[in-house]
Amino acid sequence: MKFKPVEEQLAYLKKGVAEIIPEAELKAKLDNSLKTGKPLRAYLGVDPTAPDLHLGHTVVLRKLKHFQDLGHTAVFLIGDFSAMIGDPTGVSETRPPLTREQVDANAKTYLAQVYKILDKEKTEVRYNSEWLSKMSAEDVVRLCSHYRLARMLEREDFHSRLDKGQPISVHELLYPLLTAMDAVKLQSDVELGATEQKFNLLVHREIQREYGLSGQAILTMPILIGLDGQRKMSKSLGNYVGITEPPSEMFGKMMSIPDELMWSYYELLTDRAPKEIAALKQEVAAGKLHPMDAKMRLAEEVISGFHGQAAARRAAENFQRVFRDRQAPTEMKEIQLTRGEGFLKHPDGIISTLTPKWSQLLAYLRQMESVAEAARLIEQGGFEIDGQIVKDPAAKLDATGPASHDVRLGKKKFLRISVE
Template identity: 45%
Template sequence: MKWEALNSAQQQEVERQLDVFSRGAAEIVPAEELRNKLIKFVAAGIPLKIKLGLDPSAPDVHIGHTVVLHKLRQFQESGHQVQLIIGDFTGRIGDPTGKSETRRQLSEEDVQRNAATYRGQVYKILDPEKTQLLCNSDWLSPMTFAEVVNLAAKVTVARMLEREDFTKRFQNGQAISVHEFFYPLMQGMDSVVNESDIEIGGTDQKFNILMGRTLQKEQGSEPQAVILMPLLEGLDGVRKMSKSLGNYIGVDEEPAEMYGKTMSLPDELMLRYYEMVTDLSNEELSDLKAAVSSGLAHPRDVKMRLAYTLVRMYHGIEAAEAAAQQNFITVFQQRALPQEAAIFSVKAGELEQGRVKLVRRLTMVGFADSNSEARRSIRQGAVKLNGVKLEDVNGEIVPQEGDILQAGKRNFIKLSLM
């Protein structure tokens, strides 16, 4: 089916879906194939199969994980079928992506326990009626050794060493176990067996996902298109969201905790979070961006709306109302330390014997344009650390993780040690 064969309404629908599915994407490989698949869908009405693989290597889903889940939900809302593949077989090996050493293989009990947790959490976003839940042990476990050898023969070692992490380990003389080469092959087989039309994943999964295209071509099938989503920065605004780094928002966290953590997000990341992890429509997102750009929307209000939206999505409207009200009482009525303080990272190299000049810190975080202005604020009693007034213009502070530095009634910063 060609574009010219579609009527005006069908063409508009293809363009609408392309606009929705491209939202926030880091890369589409290749973009024209995605377009052609959507043209076929609109013309024939046969849903596309949209694949996402999840290795149950950790039991908790956080907001960063939901970037790809929201993309799947967008496809579901446009009439497509999601293939959610739990890597209960590949999870026993572990994805080598980004690792400097061979990963510990998970036990069968670990995999099954983590997989059960995933199933309970992903349906907070996905529509169960439009989700095909699969386990790749169903087709990978029965493979004979001869079939595995035949699969391995389709890809060269040189191709495998194109992976940056494998290359680094090889150049540094670090061990690469042969079984790690099989991980992308197995992920590719998931696409072959299930005849996936589109696969979604993070940018760090590009090599693995493209292997699916390679193996589908080898089998004589139409290769899947690929949508790669960026990795979401955590609450520190710098590093990828990760539970181990403590810069995460868990989807199962209590409403007040979820609201408060969101309010600690740096202002410059607010719109990115709206785009990547909320259910706002493209039209609402466009209006919000325009309001922020023009100055019509105050950053604090935009962040409060984001916090409200996330709590509403995972806990409901009543919980969101309660969390928003509690934040208002805490910040404005009790004048306690605010939940919405932006995070400012303090590097070890900036400290002398663990200390830093108070005046220098005020200018570095933007609370004062000059040292003289910083001293004036201190003399006026406007500077506090964790609610305690600091009055020595020559004083030093010993930053601790989570300290709240305040200048005036509305300027707050949360310190994070690096």
């Protein structure tokens, strides 16, 4: 196979990278690949601990795609065995092990999401249960003999827990050693991971050498900061953008990030060259481009990669209409009410009047947690009917005849309530 010149490949691969260990070795591997025509084996291992991926997960996936774009072999490893152990990285206490059923259910959804980034036809997919579940007690003991306990306890996560008198389970010590067998069995030339995974990746490289391999190069990628602008993107922290969320929801979330954060998003989530990003940043600094317009470009570009250009454009137009032009969106959730003799039928039950208070109706339709919460929202001016703010919590819907109302709840929620 014909590859691009080494310097050109290296420049492409270095975009957004936190660290290459060691860069000279990666360069040598690329040079050898160019001479022999043999692609490098670059791999990313992911434990399926949750069913959905968010943008934070895609940072490293995109780097694997870069290797694939250059003609190298992209190996996506699903850690179906290691997920039942639990990676101790970045946690202050032992993770509860997942069951085989939980892991299998999560793994099923991973590939469909991963193929939104990687080329399905060119991706080698492996599961580490292929070899880890077959290891004998003798194999495990031999593996453990290749690494010192003192070095394992030097890692920051363990060191911190020892200082605080918090327990460390033996299976957690085994995690980086067992996952090192992934690198051995895959005979990888390069492994990718987030910066917080550096200790594990270095163990993998060392164990490869212990098993007679040359030792992989390592590329670490920065952690993507979440929507709050402070902590890493995480579903548990609620500061995430899921890649399977509807385009309009993704767009709204991305528009909420602090202005300064969008430049790292441009670098880590798009294929724009560093020069292009620097030029955009300069335009914003000079007042030639409004930060919101730059952010809208970013959101549309990212979303088009997961939902297509047409869906991303519609999401952008919807955001413009609702949040900048202060108009109702063209598409919104619709709830139909059917009139009866003195009552209204809705999807979840019956309301025994044709003129319910809006505060009651919103609670009945499960659009607000309670009647009291709905009344508070109305009093605070967060409720609109057909573009008109209504502040009277006693205001009623007149459903004595056919009607249709566009309703806004707060800043972002829109409903169309139709009466038949």
